[in-house]
Amino acid sequence: MAEQASILAEHVSFTYxxxxxxxxxxxxxxxxxxxxxxxxxxxxxxxxTLAKLLNALYLPTEGRVLVCGMDTAEDERIWDIRRRAGxxxxxxxxxxxxxxxxxxxxxxxxxxxxxxxxxVERIDRALETxxxxxxxxxxxxxxxxxxxxxxxxxxxxxxxxxCILADEATAMLDPAGREEVLQTVRKxxxxxxISVVWITHFMEEAAKADRVIVISDGEIALQGAPREVFxxxxxxxxxxxxxxxxxxxxxxxRKEGIPLREDLLTVEEMTEEVCALLCPSN
Amino acid sequence: MLKNITLGQYYPVDSVIHRLDPRxxxxxxxxxxxxxxLVRSLVGYALLxxxxxxxxxxxxxxxxxxxxxIKPLRFILILTFLLNLFLSAQGNILFQWRFITxxxxxxxxxxxxxxxxxFLVLGxxxxxxxxxxxxxxxxxxxxxxxxxxxxFPAHELAMMMSIALRFIPTLLEETDKIMKAxxxxxxxxxxxxxxxxxxxMIPLLVPLFVSAFRRASELAMAMEARCYHGGEGRTRLxxxxxxxxxxxxxxxxxxxxxxxxxxxxxxxxGWLL
Numbered sequence: 001m002a003e004q005a006s007i008l009a010e011h012v013s014f015t016y017x018x019x020x021x022x023x024x025x026x027x028x029x030x031x032x033x034x035x036x037x038x039x040x041x042x043x044x045x046x047x048x049t050l051a052k053l054l055n056a057l058y059l060p061t062e063g064r065v066l067v068c069g070m071d072t073a074e075d076e077r078i079w080d081i082r083r084r085a086g087x088x089x090x091x092x093x094x095x096x097x098x099x100x101x102x103x104x105x106x107x108x109x110x111x112x113x114x115x116x117x118x119x120v121e122r123i124d125r126a127l128e129t130x131x132x133x134x135x136x137x138x139x140x141x142x143x144x145x146x147x148x149x150x151x152x153x154x155x156x157x158x159x160x161x162x163c164i165l166a167d168e169a170t171a172m173l174d175p176a177g178r179e180e181v182l183q184t185v186r187k188x189x190x191x192x193x194i195s196v197v198w199i200t201h202f203m204e205e206a207a208k209a210d211r212v213i214v215i216s217d218g219e220i221a222l223q224g225a226p227r228e229v230f231x232x233x234x235x236x237x238x239x240x241x242x243x244x245x246x247x248x249x250x251x252x253x254r255k256e257g258i259p260l261r262e263d264l265l266t267v268e269e270m271t272e273e274v275c276a277l278l279c280p281s282n
Numbered sequence: 283m284l285k286n287i288t289l290g291q292y293y294p295v296d297s298v299i300h301r302l303d304p305r306x307x308x309x310x311x312x313x314x315x316x317x318x319x320l321v322r323s324l325v326g327y328a329l330l331x332x333x334x335x336x337x338x339x340x341x342x343x344x345x346x347x348x349x350x351x352i353k354p355l356r357f358i359l360i361l362t363f364l365l366n367l368f369l370s371a372q373g374n375i376l377f378q379w380r381f382i383t384x385x386x387x388x389x390x391x392x393x394x395x396x397x398x399x400x401f402l403v404l405g406x407x408x409x410x411x412x413x414x415x416x417x418x419x420x421x422x423x424x425x426x427x428x429x430x431x432x433x434f435p436a437h438e439l440a441m442m443m444s445i446a447l448r449f450i451p452t453l454l455e456e457t458d459k460i461m462k463a464x465x466x467x468x469x470x471x472x473x474x475x476x477x478x479x480x481x482x483m484i485p486l487l488v489p490l491f492v493s494a495f496r497r498a499s500e501l502a503m504a505m506e507a508r509c510y511h512g513g514e515g516r517t518r519l520x521x522x523x524x525x526x527x528x529x530x531x532x533x534x535x536x537x538x539x540x541x542x543x544x545x546x547x548x549x550x551x552g553w554l555l
Contacts, residue, residue: 052503057506079509079511082506082507082508082509086507086508087504091497091500094500094504095500096448097445097505097508098444099444106519107505107508107510108508108509109517109519110518111510111516112509113516114517116517116518116519119517139451141451141452141455155508
């Protein structure tokens with residue numbers, strides 16, 4: 001048998017109770033273990049709804065979602081599913097429950113009924129991994145946005161997840177906070193093989209993913225490696241999405257007849273390309 | 283102004299009394315309340331006062347801070363005293379002038395009632411000054427947990443309390459922000475009479491409520507995502523354990539009650555009230 005997918009969505013459709021139209025239409029996707037997948041989409045595209053379907057906060061109206069082989073529609077496995085697919089939300093304030101950092105990290109473990117001794121151990125390890133040990137006894141409202149998100153990550157990490165779902169986890173942070181949260185999640189992805197579903201509208205963040213899925217009007221519009229997706233500059237514009245600045249610049253320059261690669265993503269790559277053009281001898 | 287807030291009247295120092303198990307403190311406070319009603323003479327009140335003073339020293343809480351707890355009660359105290367003094371008709375008349383009659387029993391009763399009130403406040407302040415709100419919530423949850431059998435929501439109440447404590451600073455910060463935003467747009471929160479000022483609060487309260495509801499709904503979802511499903515099968519990080527000092531404290535209160543009961547029996551009726 002092939003390696004079991006971390007998350008598997010098969011022909012998932014979803015309609016909100018009070019709504020007439022489908023928010024998601026026949027979405028199928030697979031997140032492999034250890035994969036870092038970015039999901040892009042403009043406001044109201046259904047990307048947030050998709051995230052909530054992936055850990056049984058919502059149940060699909062049609063189709064099914066499997067988390068580590070468990071169907072989210074199975075009531076008795078719901079806690080195991082949510083433990084496996086931990087979710088970080090957008091607003092750092094509205095997901096911390098306790099008055100002290102350490103106790104907030106404990107929240108999930110308390111809910112799972114983990115014995116006290118093991119709980120303390122797992123909390124310490126999780127806080128260390130996100131480098132928040134020094135703040136273990138602080139009150140959440142004294143922390144910066146990035147630090148709060150790292151505490152939220154620790155809270156999920158303590159539950160030993162196989163997948164982290166981040167629903168625009170950096171949208172409310174300043175650039176420094178954004179960087180520190182993304183770095184933390186990437187480290188977990190690399191070092192512990194935790195797969196990541198990174199929902200964002202920052203193209204530069206999506207560019208660092210293994211794979212990008214673009215959602216538009218509840219459907220998967222594009223997917224593939226970041227380079228493959230972003231080089232379709234025109235298509236992305238049609239979907240009301242930007243591409244990374246350098247990809248856009250390269251596209252403009254190509255229009256002017258400058259032969260640049262069309263799948264440029266970063267400033268470094270741009271510099272290299274331009275240098276190569278200017279002095280071909282190198 | 284909103285940054286450094288202390289909740290309730292908790293006095294955060296480290297002492298033997300602070301470290302006592304909150305369950306024990308709650309129960310002992312209740313025992314002390316009962317003791318207050320057993321007092322028959324001024325000697326008993328003196329005993330109580332000595333006890334409160336001793337505990338405040340052990341707790342490193344300034345005694346005057348405990349006394350200050352009575353201040354908001356002063357009108358009720360005066361009212362209790364006067365009502366009992368004037369409306370009690372039994373006993374020997376000590377003083378009579380027109381419709382005012384003061385009897386010895388009335389005087390005794392009014393002193394008793396007022397002192398009882400004072401000691402009720404002193405006793406409970408001892409607890410709230412030395413126990414953080416979150417510890418109190420923990421203690422209440424555990425003490426009330428036997429009532430879960432009759433579906434009393436002990437865990438839910440404690441969880442609500444703890445979430446409220448978590449969000450008070452956040453909401454205060456938000457209030458501050460909204461207030462400044464509205465002031466920047468010309469809102470006036472400070473002038474005018476009471477009615478006008480109350481009306482001026484509407485543009486502050488409406489956005490605050492809307493945001494609080496949004497936060498609540500997001501928080502509920504985040505809690506569910508972290509496997510929250512009520513108090514059943516839940517373990518806790520904060521474990522309460524009875525220690526040696528808890529035993530000493532219980533013995534001390536038991537001793538106090540014994541002395542008070544003894545005072546009621548031994549001293550002849552009417553001696554010192």
